[in-house]
Amino acid sequence: xxxxxxxxxxxxxxxxxxxxxxxxxxxxxxxxxxxxxxxxxxxxxxxxxxxxxxxxxxxxxxxxxxxxxxxxxxxxxxxxxxxxxxxxxxxxxxxxxxxxxxxxxxxxxxxxxxxxxxxxxxxxxxxxxxxxxxxxxxxxxxxxxxxxxxxxxxxxxxxxxxxxxxxxxxxxxxxxxxxxxxxxxxxxxxxxxxxxxxxxxxxxxxxxxxxxxxxxxxxxxxxxxxxxxxxxxxxxxxxxxxxxxxxxxxxxxxxxxxxxxxxxxxxxxxxxxxxxxxxxxxxxxxxxxxxxxxxxxxxxxxxxxxxxxxxxxxxxxxxxxxxxxxxxxxxxxxxxxxxxxxxxxxxxxxxxxxxxxxxxxxxxxxxxxxxxxxxxxxxxxxxxxxxxxxxxxxxxxxxxxxxxxxxxxxxxxxxxxxxxxxxxxxxxxxxxxxxx
Amino acid sequence: xxxxxxxxxxxxxxxxxxxxxxxxxxxxxxxxxxxxxxxxxxxxxxxxxxxxxxxxxxxxxxxxxxxxxxxxxxxxxxxxxxxxxxxxxxxxxxxxxxxxxxxxxxxxxxxxxxxxxxxxxxxxxxxxxxxxxxxxxxxxxxxxxxxxxxxxxxxxxxxxxxxxxxxxxxxxxxxxxxxxxxxxxxxxxxxxxxxxxxxxxxxxxxxxxxxxxxxxxxxxxxxxxxxxxxxxxxxxxxxxxxxxxxxxxxxxxxxxxxxxxxxxxxxxxxxxxxxxxxxxxxxxxxxxxxxxxxxxxxxxxxxxxxxxxxxxxxxxxxxxxxxxxxxxxxxxxxxxxxxxxxxxxxxxxxxxxxxxxxxxxxxxxxxxxxxxxxxxxxxxxxxxxxxxxxxxxxxxxxxxxxxxxxxxxxxxxxxxxxxxxxxxxxxxxxxxxxxx
Numbered sequence: 001x002x003x004x005x006x007x008x009x010x011x012x013x014x015x016x017x018x019x020x021x022x023x024x025x026x027x028x029x030x031x032x033x034x035x036x037x038x039x040x041x042x043x044x045x046x047x048x049x050x051x052x053x054x055x056x057x058x059x060x061x062x063x064x065x066x067x068x069x070x071x072x073x074x075x076x077x078x079x080x081x082x083x084x085x086x087x088x089x090x091x092x093x094x095x096x097x098x099x100x101x102x103x104x105x106x107x108x109x110x111x112x113x114x115x116x117x118x119x120x121x122x123x124x125x126x127x128x129x130x131x132x133x134x135x136x137x138x139x140x141x142x143x144x145x146x147x148x149x150x151x152x153x154x155x156x157x158x159x160x161x162x163x164x165x166x167x168x169x170x171x172x173x174x175x176x177x178x179x180x181x182x183x184x185x186x187x188x189x190x191x192x193x194x195x196x197x198x199x200x201x202x203x204x205x206x207x208x209x210x211x212x213x214x215x216x217x218x219x220x221x222x223x224x225x226x227x228x229x230x231x232x233x234x235x236x237x238x239x240x241x242x243x244x245x246x247x248x249x250x251x252x253x254x255x256x257x258x259x260x261x262x263x264x265x266x267x268x269x270x271x272x273x274x275x276x277x278x279x280x281x282x283x284x285x286x287x288x289x290x291x292x293x294x295x296x297x298x299x300x301x302x303x304x305x306x307x308x309x310x311x312x313x314x315x316x317x318x319x320x321x322x323x324x325x326x327x328x329x330x331x332x333x334x335x336x337x338x339x340x341x342x343x344x345x346x347x348x349x350x351x352x353x354x355x356x357x358x359x360x361x362x363x364x365x366x367x368x369x370x371x372x373x374x375x376x377x378x379x380x381x382x383x384x385x386x387x388x389x390x391x392x393x394x395x396x397x398x399x400x401x402x403x404x405x406x407x408x409x410x411x412x413x414x415x416x417x418x419x420x421x422x423x424x425x426x427x428x429x430x431x432x433x434x435x436x
Numbered sequence: 437x438x439x440x441x442x443x444x445x446x447x448x449x450x451x452x453x454x455x456x457x458x459x460x461x462x463x464x465x466x467x468x469x470x471x472x473x474x475x476x477x478x479x480x481x482x483x484x485x486x487x488x489x490x491x492x493x494x495x496x497x498x499x500x501x502x503x504x505x506x507x508x509x510x511x512x513x514x515x516x517x518x519x520x521x522x523x524x525x526x527x528x529x530x531x532x533x534x535x536x537x538x539x540x541x542x543x544x545x546x547x548x549x550x551x552x553x554x555x556x557x558x559x560x561x562x563x564x565x566x567x568x569x570x571x572x573x574x575x576x577x578x579x580x581x582x583x584x585x586x587x588x589x590x591x592x593x594x595x596x597x598x599x600x601x602x603x604x605x606x607x608x609x610x611x612x613x614x615x616x617x618x619x620x621x622x623x624x625x626x627x628x629x630x631x632x633x634x635x636x637x638x639x640x641x642x643x644x645x646x647x648x649x650x651x652x653x654x655x656x657x658x659x660x661x662x663x664x665x666x667x668x669x670x671x672x673x674x675x676x677x678x679x680x681x682x683x684x685x686x687x688x689x690x691x692x693x694x695x696x697x698x699x700x701x702x703x704x705x706x707x708x709x710x711x712x713x714x715x716x717x718x719x720x721x722x723x724x725x726x727x728x729x730x731x732x733x734x735x736x737x738x739x740x741x742x743x744x745x746x747x748x749x750x751x752x753x754x755x756x757x758x759x760x761x762x763x764x765x766x767x768x769x770x771x772x773x774x775x776x777x778x779x780x781x782x783x784x785x786x787x788x789x790x791x792x793x794x795x796x797x798x799x800x801x802x803x804x805x806x807x808x809x810x811x812x813x814x815x816x817x818x819x820x821x822x823x824x825x826x827x828x829x830x831x832x833x834x835x836x837x838x839x840x841x842x843x844x845x846x847x848x849x850x851x852x853x854x855x856x857x858x859x860x861x862x863x864x865x866x867x868x869x870x871x872x
Binding site for chain 2: 004005006007008009011012013014015016017018019020022023024026027029033035059060063073074077078079119123126127128130131132134135136138139158160161162163164165166167168169170171185186187188190191192197198199200201202203204205207208210218219221222223225226232233234235236263264265316317320321322325326327328329331332333336338341342343344345348
């Protein structure tokens with residue numbers, strides 16, 4: 001099979017991971033270490049994060065090895081000795097990964113993922129893990145807000161064309177499904193993840209015909225049950241009238257036009273006008289789908305004013321998380337064979353030690369891994385799960401949030417994450433001793 | 437070789453491209469058509485775009501085919517007939533692509549790429565081309581601003597960990613190199629594109645030792661010529677003193693510490709203090725590298741106040757184009773066998789016909805493909821070029837811009853793109869005839 005866009009997973013690292021590994025190796029440091037992947041603080045526009053990307057981590061770890069291709073390149077990198085490269089040759093991941101299951105909700109400072117492995121392996125995975133988990137979690141967190149704004153109306157992921165590269169488009173589709181999207185337009189995501197596909201037609205289709213009605217007729221005859229007609233290529237109102245005419249004309253052939261799509265202009269005003277045109281033509285069952293620069297804010301407005309829109313196609317702003325296009329994910333050493341670790345850099349201090357998250361109804365407690373506190377523990381061994389399982393978890397997790405946290409506006413107060421007394425004591429002890 | 441993140445290029449399409457193709461096929465529409473990929477308007481934060489992603493287009497087109505894997509999946513998609521799927525089976529791209537060469541500068545409404553091919557092929561490529569060219573161009577355009585802000589100081593791409601997926605990280609590295617980055621931290625980008633690699637060390641490295649100086653010593657001994665010491669794990673000033681102590685101690689062993697890195701805190705204040713510490717220790721040749729949430733705005737401030745920073749590591753905000761995380765790239769039918777085409781949707785009108793861009797010193801003229809106007813024509817047959825060729829082109833193109841357009845603030849007036857009288861006449865004639 002042809003493939004495009006693949007990367008070598010073991011070389012998908014920053015150079016410093018290799019040079020640090022070489023330096024660890026040179027001084028015999030390779031005991032078991034634990035690293036945590038977390039977000040230091042939430043973007044102001046986010047009240048919670050939806051965990052995603054773990055299935056991609058499972059795949060990437062399975063493929064992660066320093067094979068001949070990797071070694072051939074690494075021999076050209078200055079400073080890496082033959083001895084160290086021999087050590088890397090054939091290396092595979094031998095450690096353990098705990099993670100918050102995909103679809104679950106998390107907050108700042110809570111570990112989404114923990115790697116416990118020989119120091120060198122754990123260090124070499126830094127960039128790969130940050131990239132996969134960070135991007136997908138950012139996308140799922142945005143999509144969860146879109147789902148909340150839709151208030152039960154279906155929405156589809158239409159983001160592929162403007163996501164940042166092919167991998168981002170794939171994870172955007174999966175993240176949207178996690179958050180409740182009913183379908184994606186991206187065919188490869190349908191194949192890879194078993195997602196439902198949807199789509200309408202482009203302006204180019206309409207423009208390829210001399211008469212808009214001929215475009216509508218030909219498409220509906222080819223897809224007699226699923227056609228959604230795009231009505232704004234030249235003039236939305238005329239387009240809606242043409243759609244109604246064609247829908248009624250084709251009904252006698254047993255063809256059922258399913259809907260029309262509005263993709264420009266004032267969607268509130270136009271949806272009312274188009275609804276009238278359709279209803280006046282006896283087409284009360286023909287739905288209105290809206291698209292075009294939509295996000296949770298715009299959708300919430302349209303829903304609030306009662307725009308007669310049955311479903312939304314959401315693209316760029318969802319897939320790129322336009323109002324918060326990155327998460328400050330970090331990957332920090334929290335424990336090694338000499339004990340728990342802490343970093344103190346200005347504004348970037350970390351919590352030491354391996355942890356567990358305990359979730360109660362109104363707050364979380366961040367405790368040490370061996371504590372047995374009240375609440376539901378979230379971190380568990382990493383697994384790849386099907387999207388429907390993850391989507392069900394996400395639905396429940398979001399529904400379980402306090403109402404202020406489920407809102408689109410910044411929650412005040414923020415969801416509370418407490419630090420257990422034992423973890424706080426460890427942090428204070430290490431900080432007093434300068435982190436060491 | 438192991439690979440991760442690959443997609444099937446022919447299935448990297450939106451469903452509607454397949455359904456439109458099926459409908460075109462059903463009514464025998466497959467004459468030669470031309471589509472243009474362009475940006476309707478620049479983000480307010482961008483005065484110009486730097487074209488990128490064309491090498492990826494060349495690769496993707498070479499891999500683009502409906503093979504058995506694609507067909508096996510498409511047979512499960514409702515509504516696609518066996519006859520149509522038989523037509524797709526084995527299909528490869530037979531058309532022609534003209535593009536603005538990578539590294540060149542373009543503006544709103546100017547075609548970055550034009551596909552002329554049988555209608556069905558051209559339509560099926562829509563999402564793939566938009567994704568590849570849009571994302572890379574967005575990244576190169578942002579990186580070009582970073583290069584302008586650096587004012588000749590070297591900068592490195594450190595964005596891989598927070599780019600949107602693995603493909604975005606690869607194109608970010610290449611886009612940064614296009615715009616003038618001296619190196620990237622991403623090892624796989626070094627392998628794939630022949631880019632110079634750079635990197636320092638992580639806080640985890642320092643934390644893996646009991647004494648910061650031991651961490652510095654061990655790293656410098658492993659990399660005696662290239663070590664850059666990260667000094668802010670616990671306290672930047674103490675870290676800088678430790679770095680100076682170790683640098684002088686190791687100098688007698690013939691080891692030359694190349695620099696220190698500041699990654700947190702007030703970079704202006706700290707860079708002055710650290711420069712003093714290094715200079716007082718006789719280490720005037722040890723450089724200061726700064727990183728941490730940098731972008732062109734922050735770098736310009738640091739440069740303007742004379743912060744003694746020798747080089748910048750630029751990550752998240754550059755790779756995600758944080759202040760403008762998408763471009764409104766579109767792919768529009770402009771011509772088919774029945775003549776030039778135009779779309780009129782509210783606020784989304786297009787210019788009809790196949791075009792050429794003619795660049796003069798102070799403005800561009802957008803003309804018809806067969807016009808011979810003054811200025812340098814930009815659209816040429818698509819080719820893949822090495823990054824150094826592209827970077828040289830970018831340097832010249834940016835240097836050739838009017839000063840107001842090269843600035844970080846919005847240019848007023850914007851760079852002028854004129855429409856040739858012949859193109860304007862064609863547009864007016866078609867608009868009067870309702871786009872058809």
